[in-house]
Amino acid sequence: MASDKQARRPRAETPKGFRDYFGAEVSERKAMLDAIAAVYHRYGFDPLETSAVETVEALGKFLPDVERPNAGVFAWREDEEAASRDGDWLALRYDLTAPLARVAAQYRGDLPSPYRRYAMGPVWRNEKPGPGRFRQFYQCDADTVGSGSVAADAEICAMLADALEEVGIPRGDYVVRVNNRKVLNGVMEVIGLWDPATTGDPFAERRGIVMRAIDKLDRLGEDGVRYLLGDGRHDESGDFARGASLGLAEIQTVLAFLDARRDTNAATLDRLRTIVIASPTGLEGVSELESIARLLAAQGYGPDRIVIDPSVVRGLGYYTGPVFEAELTFEITDDKGRPRQFGSVAGGGRYDDLVKRFTGQSVPATGVSIGVDRLLAALQAKGRMQADTRGPVVVTVMDRDRMADYQMMATELRRAGIRAEVYLGNPKTFGNQLKYADKRKSPVAVIEGADEAARGVVLLKDLALGARIAAAASHEEWKSQPAQTEVARADLVAEVRRLLGTA
């Protein structure tokens, strides 16, 4: 392979579906994740960083997952000499929950129980790349493993609300909506699609259709959902989506459930209780939601921040109890200029069966995953990015032999905590140096030629001001260059600091 490729040059390309992150993109994501991590830490959660690579076996590539039936992983067969067993298959993790389940099983004797952990890092999906769809992206998860108490679910919801405020989403601009799979199961029981006493599950497929129909309420409206619950529906393209074949009364029950949200959590819970009155599981679910609402209210998290909302389904099949979703309620304009709500940025819930895959024993767990790219986009839309992405002060090079003096200026500025550097490209044309400073979004350029050096002064060019003048001013004003001032060399640090507004 080496020999027949040596002749031509390799292509300098990011692989299809992958991307690189530069400067501010990295800093802004890091600032956001650091802020979230600080909240998680304060809540007693510990960081966990698992290896990016898992055995395909541990990863559970074959977990049923209705939302991503064709989701692939990047996998390869282990070299035989390195493998612990012949032909182990390895793969890149596709989320942070599967590795957590593996860790919880592998270290179950050593970890504290409950085990509260957070994890932040890239995950990989071997999917056909599309516009805005990448095959590597960040996830940010927090989970409590080993607590069956709804207090653990409530805590996750409160922590999520705190995290959103910490990164810069003001109160009133978000709401955490909480539902419970048990209530949903109660509805299924009431409409005859679920029987906890039966072995085998003849209704799994129809239940799936109901779940997906509920999840589409926002998009299809009540009428569309009604068709999907009944005989099925032709979508815009003419394709036929099979329905759940429910009778009229059952359809009414599902729609009543979806419409159960009232002005107060107490009223919503009353309404839900009426709907699932014939299902012990459903009533247990309502009672859990009641406990969650009470715990949260006692800590000051009222329905302006965290609300019981029966329309929350969450796609993943593995949830077994409370489910939650954080929605941003402010408006943005979509591609076509129409106003719409920003929408969901985080979701999660209780999943008591994931560790069981490994150990055979059910381990209660609950957690949340923040959509890192979605939340970053929201902060961008709100102008709430926290990272300082200003470029460095650039010390220009007027006389190549005086490099040591220029370096000393940069050193002095850095010692004062100011980001600074000497231009290290070819200093022949001064214009190139200023173009470079522009590209770096440099706020100030420092200039010292032989004349200035002899007089013990330096010139400071306020590039930020310069840019504003260039955008707004006439040619005459531009020529007068008010953005350039001469200061004593000894005052370099103080004067730069003044220009930066950090005096």
Added chain:
Amino acid sequence: MASDKQARRPRAETPKGFRDYFGAEVSERKAMLDAIAAVYHRYGFDPLETSAVETVEALGKFLPDVERPNAGVFAWREDEEAASRDGDWLALRYDLTAPLARVAAQYRGDLPSPYRRYAMGPVWRNEKPGPGRFRQFYQCDADTVGSGSVAADAEICAMLADALEEVGIPRGDYVVRVNNRKVLNGVMEVIGLWDPATTGDPFAERRGIVMRAIDKLDRLGEDGVRYLLGDGRHDESGDFARGASLGLAEIQTVLAFLDARRDTNAATLDRLRTIVIASPTGLEGVSELESIARLLAAQGYGPDRIVIDPSVVRGLGYYTGPVFEAELTFEITDDKGRPRQFGSVAGGGRYDDLVKRFTGQSVPATGVSIGVDRLLAALQAKGRMQADTRGPVVVTVMDRDRMADYQMMATELRRAGIRAEVYLGNPKTFGNQLKYADKRKSPVAVIEGADEAARGVVLLKDLALGARIAAAASHEEWKSQPAQTEVARADLVAEVRRLLGTA
């Protein structure tokens, strides 16, 4: 595959050669990398995060690399439907330099030039795992692409010194040693193993033997190196290592070069100049080192921090100019209890040909890579870890029905910035709760039973003090439990803060 595996449970195992990082391990590495990033930022370097996955073609799997001739990557063939071209091979990056070269070529029209960037993240090596040798580990690099000036090399050395001090290595405990490949090439020219005017390179192999011999000076001593430069040498196991077949005069020249370090940089440079006087390339190298030493001295980086040292070789074949290495000079005891210097924690140099692979044009570049695990081990050895790895204050649960009150205590503590949580396991046995608090390294446990609640007080158990007493005290002293105090409920936050020593 799914069907015949369904019967048995998956193994909960980290893949061979990979590991997971828990709590303090994650926080301590992050604190160190954050401190380093702050220094790099101050020097004007921008973060870059490339995708973990590269095309094998771009990665340059087949780059010659004398140090890792068998180094493998984790690679797989792209699915055809997702691939941009049939059968692209993808791989996990094995370092952060190859992706930088790809980025510098791919975005050469858009990036500022010079482009200063830093990168921190995992890399992967498909090597046979061994004790302490992992197949995923962190690297931390800073590079300047597009500057041929030795000022760029000097800047990297100064920045490296600053970074080491910032993370907690005191001045005097480290030294950055600087050499130049051109001086080494000059020595090769003088001893007849390199001729810049000849096409083809008949001496490459013997040069490689000389380089490796020089690199082994520390381990083999001058005599061992002398054999390797001459006819070869039997090592302890009896294996024969072929020598470079140099004559006596040539061997003396190489040894004189290795012994050229003097008390001052000026004296070392004079000595080097004498040795390579017959080689224009060698003299150019000495002159570059002189510029670097002068620039650094002018900024206050004297030979106590950065020193010219001819014995620095750096293994990688791609260096073309100045090379540097940061060594920690304090002593630790090795596995056998013998004192030895801690040794190298970072290295780098100038490599002007890496981008050329893609573009055909030489792009000057220089950079440094910090050995993240090595430096962390050094900080550990010096007790200089910066992360706060204390566990949370644990609010115990004495009465399950009063969960909301316990949550409120945790909420109050968190609002005061104190890490706190409510015990969320089964509260039946109180002993389990204290064991849990122990495992979490919790400094304080909060206890409020019905009696305390009625009297408006809480008990604070100083677990840090308790642990010290348990280790040292008699049974009688232990029973008196001085580590437990009763405080008013209203003073919870203030009293906990006092115990934590953050009042």
